[in-house]
Amino acid sequence: MEFAADVFPGGPSDPSVLTQYADHVAGSVWTGxxxxxxxxxxxxxxVHSLGRSVPAIEGLVIGTRLSPLIACSVDTGDQGLLSSFVERWHRETSSFHLPVGDVMITLDDVSSLLHLPMVGDLHVFQPLHMDDAVQMLVDLLMVSAEAARAETGQCRGLYVRLQWVRDIYKRRCHAGHWTAASREYLLHLLGCTLFANKSATNVHVVFLEALRDLRYVVHGISYTT
Known part of the structure; x- marks a missing residue:
């Protein structure tokens, strides 16, 4: 991509594509x-603190074909490597702008690295209203409406804490409510892996929709990057 100092120092000559470049970390790098x-x-x-699913729900978890995510977390302390990738990532194009050209993460990469099947149609999660999120927590996780509202209120939005999910998972296991326990285990797993966010503590309630019918989970989740 060509750069023109008279358009934006160090930025693209055509701002119609990289519309958020002015706020990109590369701008700070360019100006020092x-x-x-x-x-x-x-x-x-x-993920490791929760461990593998209890034997009673192991079949359900394996049946979703999401269990490889249990072992997919990797810790790295190479700040230089991370910085290099952050500086070259652009949200608008979902690609890395490298000296060799643009590099994009594909579904084949996801399948090869995470050992997840890429099957079925891509699923788009629809926006939730707060009342819908509360009802989803009540119906699928077997919590009271009061508990659901208190948790989303504490998270200030359509989120629940991963710790909260771990706690109710253990309670459902103790009570023998295996379907709800399976959803809680998988929601925690997804919130720690595919759908991790910058909060480092919360997971969005909307992902529960994909866990409504566990027989079709593998077809209901969009593994987009």
Whole structure:
């Protein structure tokens, strides 16, 4: 891509594609400004602390074909490597702009690295209203409406804490409510891996929709990058 100093110092000559370049970390690199230190959030310890699913739900978890995610977390302390990739990633194109050209993460990469099947149609999660999120937590995780509202209120949005999910998972296992326990285990697993976010503590309630019918989970989740 060509750069023109009269358009934006160090930026693209055509701003119609990389519309958010002015706020990109590359701008700070170009001008020599101090940058905030990168924070690596890894949920590997959270996944390992919960461990493998209890025997009673192991069949359901394996049946979704998501169990390879249990062992997919990788910890790395190479700040230089992380910085290099962050500086070359552009959200608008979902690709890395490298000296050799643009590099994009494909579904084949996801399948090869995470050992997940890429089958079925891509699923788009529909936006949730708070009342819908609360009802979903009540119906699928067997919590009270009061508990659901208290948790989403504490998270200030359509999120629940991973610790909260771990706690109710253990309670459902103790009570023998295996379907709900399976959903809680898988929601925690997805929140720590495929759908991890910058909060490092929360998972979005919307992903529960994909766990409504566990027989079709592998067809209902969109493994997009």
């Amino acid at each position: 400004e101090e940058r905030l230190e990168l924070k690596l959030s890894s949920h590997g310890k959270k």
